[in-house]
Amino acid sequence: MVIHHAKNILLSVLAFLVMGGAAAQENHEAMNHGGMVMSGGKGSENVRDPNAYADGYVRGSGLYTSSKTHLMMSDEHLFSSLLVDRLEYAHTNDGNAVNYEAQAWIGNTYDKFLIKAEGSVEKSRIADTRTELLWSHAVSPYWDVQSGLRNDAGHKLPGRNWLALGVQGTAPYWLETEATVYAGSGGRTALRLTVAYDQLLTQHLILQPRVEANVYGKDDPVWQSGRGLSDATLGLRLRYEFSRQFAPYIGIERSQNFGKTASMVRAAGGSQGETRYIVGVRFWF
CATH class of the missing domain: 2.40.160.40 (monomeric porin ompg)
Structure with a gap:
């Protein structure tokens, strides 16, 4: 009886791991097909914009831009x-x-x-x-x-x-x-x-x-x-x-x-x- 219960528990754990791995793979494929690729991916339109939080300001342009484009060191x-x-x-x-x-x-x-x-x-x-x-x-x-x-x-x-x-x-x-x-x-x-x-x-x-x-x-x-x-x-x-x-x-x-x-x-x-x-x-x- 004990062996039978242990066998059922082991089969349940294996089934959970297999289903979890399949779900993770499906979710990963859905993210790739949906365009939600991590930074560096090809063909993505949602890669983080480096100027997204600059309120429209772009380094090297504007009214008060210095003629020097490199950062000033001390x-x-x-x-x-x-x-x-x-x-x-x-x-x-x-x-x-x-x-x-x-x-x-x-x-x-x-x-x-x-x-x-x-x-x-x-x-x-x-x-x-x-x-x-x-x-x-x-x-x-x-x-x-x-x-x-x-x-x-x-x-x-x-x-x-x-x-x-x-x-x-x-x-x-x-x-x-x-x-x-x-x-x-x-x-x-x-x-x-x-x-x-x-x-x-x-x-x-x-x-x-x-x-x-x-x-x-x-x-x-x-x-x-x-x-x-x-x-x-x-x-x-x-x-x-x-x-x-x-x-x-x-x-x-x-x-x-x-x-x-x-x-x-x-x-x-x-x-x-x-x-x-x-x-x-x-x-x-």
Whole structure:
């Protein structure tokens, strides 16, 4: 009796599968004959129209159509930016000064025209400035190669012009790095290196140690710069970012002259090193 019931159940399942397969085949043939073919079928009149949901607008035509028919990628646009990395009031035992360092650029993802400016204002006059006009080209996701011109000027100081070649980018461990070599008239050469690191204490409070050093290949007594390691500056700034674009800060900085530069400064009655207490603001747009 059990075997008989099992046999009936098996026959019922087989009949259901056969009838279901036949129905599916019949339905498929009906769809083909009725013109309801999937996209890519031949001879169909109901293939989805790519402009069916465009309300009559067709790409490449119309009153406001651009002359360019290809899609614009982000690296085809021109962008610009201004970063004032340091605008600060510095207090020392020898006097006070306003220091600044800024970069402005215009270009695309790979190539930019870049202006760098750094200087100091003392006793209502510009004590010294460094201005660079550079062409910057991206060679990797984190590094740009920069080349161009540099000009140094100062109060009652002769101008110095240089050719510049360097790199700027992010080294391992997120070290913001600038390294540039210079060649000037009269056989002058120089190397400038800057390294900074942003340590996030919170999402808004950031501690930044910063080191800058200058090396010269030839004595320049007028500018009080000697051959070899001329000077180095170690700074520590604590800033609070109200937004990524605006951040006031306080800090302390130690500047020191070395070697022949220190001898020249002492001979002129100056100090070979000083500590500066800083309050300033960083912003960009």
